[in-house]
Amino acid sequence: MNHLVIAPLLLPLLTGIALILMRGSANPMRRTLNIASTLVLVAFTIALLLQATDGSVQVYRLGDWSAPFGIVLVADRLAALMVVITAVLAAAVLLHAARGSDRDGRYFHVLFQMQLFGLNGAFLTGDLFNLFVFFEVLLIASYGLLLHGGGPLRTRAGLHFVVINLVGSTLFLFAVGALYGVLGTLNMADLARQAATVAADDIGAVRAAGLLLFAVFALKAALAPMHLWLPGAYGHTSLPVAAMFAIMTKVGAYAILRVYSLVFGADSGPVADLLDPWLLPLALLTVVVGTIGLLASRRLAQQAAYLVIVSAGTLLTAFGIGSDVAIAAGLYYLAHTTFAAAALFLLADIIGHARGEVGDDLVAGPVLPRPQLFGGLFLVTCVAVAGIPPLSGFVGKFLILQSSVSTPWLYWVFGVLLATSLLTIMALARSGSRLFFATDDTAATAAAPRDLDLTGVASLITAGVILVVFADPVYEFARDAAMQLLRPDAYIAAVLPGVAP
Amino acid sequence: MEVLVSLVIAVLTACGVYLSLRARTFPVVLGLTLLSYAVNLFLFVTGRLVLGAPPIIEAGRSVYADPLPQALVLTAIVISFGMTAFVVILALRARAELGIDHVDGKEGTQR
DSSP: OOGGGTHHHHHHHHHHHHHHHTTTSOHHHHHHHHHHHHHHHHHHHHHHHHHHTTOOOEEEEGGGOOTTTSOEEEEOHHHHHHHHHHHHHHHHHHHHHTTTGGGGSTTHHHHHHHHHHHHHHHHHBOBHHHHHHHHHHHHHHHHHHHTTTOOHHHHHHHHHHHHHHHHHHHHHHHHHHHHHHHHSOOBHHHHHHHHHTOOGGGHHHHHHHHHHHHHHHHHHHTOTTSOTHHHHHHHHSOHHHHHHHTTHHHHHHHHHHHHHHHTTSTTSGGGTTTTTTTHHHHHHHHHHHHHHHHHHOOBHHHHHHHHHHHHHHHHHHHHHHOSHHHHHHHHHHHHHHHHHHHHHHHHHHHHHHHTGGGTTBSSOOOOOSSHHHHHHHHHHHHHHHHTOTTSHHHHHHHHHHHHTTTSTTHHHHHHHHHHHHHHHHHHHHHHHHHHHTSOOTTSOOOOOOOGGGGHHHHHHHHHHHHHHHTHHHHHHHHHHHHHHHHOTHHHHHHHOTTSOO | OHHHHHHHHHHHHHHHHHHHTSSBHHHHHHHHHHHHHHHHHHHHHTTOOOSSOOSSOOTTOOOOOOHHHHHHHHHHHHHHHHHHHHHHHHHHHHHHHHSSOBTTSSOOOOO
């Protein structure tokens, strides 16, 4: 077996445990270990991605028990892509947090590694119950990270976030239980096989469980009308943490893509294409609702939070169209939007610190030190986020629009995405002019940030630029990943070698 | 027995949903606890109800209880226990920091 598949799980877990044991040591030591481990994780995940490029599905049987009796980890193209995005994002966020905000709480580094453990596990697991367990791992780490730094507003946002996610976990268990009760398995490849041949009496139960699962994943992905928790949670936590959370809504989107292409995909007979009537309309609604929130925001961080909702909607629009080109476009957009949204959160953090008491509120504040540099960074980030040429947001949105051309949804997708893009540009332009032009000359300026403070933002913007420069190979890879998802035979055969398809 | 068990799950779920929609943190925590009880029972019975059957292979027996839901329910109990402990502490901290046990941190408009 290829042990590289389990490396993205073991590394954060072991580092996290080591960091707990090191809690008495100085912060710089723990910080160094955390950064080193995350950089090694980037290397591991890229190696995994290179192995997945040829289309092989790597299966890792835990304890060498064969599926469906044992638990498996599966690394196909999609899973490998997701762990690479996670690792790169984590490294950039950590470089930013290492400039000081990691000192606000004692267990930041431990929780950060546990969050990575949960995220990588959720992307790599091939078992539905294990997906639940890894969701819980990443959630309990995120509860701790969300409260990092403290404060009454943060505590209130944390309480809401925890309660809604506990309800979500309960629904997840109900759905998992119902699927097991009817189909007698929890291995996703085996579920796909069993669902295709489900008895007529049980179709209703399987469909109900499938839609219940969709509700849970939609909650995690912040799909309207279940997006209401996100602005409070992301807008009130510490901004480096919010930047890391940019990947969390993508876990929901990933789970939707995985489960509904594999278990409830086109080959699944009586339960095929379960989501078709729901996903695309709700995704477009999410884009609209997110944009309205964006226009009404009064803080840059709140705006970034609504942009996460808009991007979740755009992403699920692509997945909702569901053709291979649309899913490929969605995967490209997913990589872009994770980096761009995180860059905006980190920039809001830096700008908020530089403006002193006013923070990142969109009101007249002191003149920013080094306005050209900050204005330039803000402009570049906003161009990427809003989807204006020449940065990655444009490529992503263009691919999504292009994939909708030959579908009946053409006018809806074009209308909603283009109109909301215009409104996004307006909202961000207004924020830019409030932050950089409408200054209050009497207010005292805060200390100018140093160049090293910009490492995180700069590396995320670089990642975005790389996505544009290598748009063609990245898109080709995304296209292959989409093909692999839409033809799950190879996945099922790799997980269950002894069983005829 | 099936009817009784499903009624118990239904009542627990209904009470859990009702309580978790309340405006004070204490009923919300209780509601979440009831919901997790309901789901644990539900998971347990997905292996079907059998009486006096062993979950592992034993000589001379032909009827077995499904061992997997028992393992699942154990995991679910551990996780929900941990989460409940966390939410209790968080609710206490919210009470201390916000000075009120309303979930929104301030008194809603009373009718």
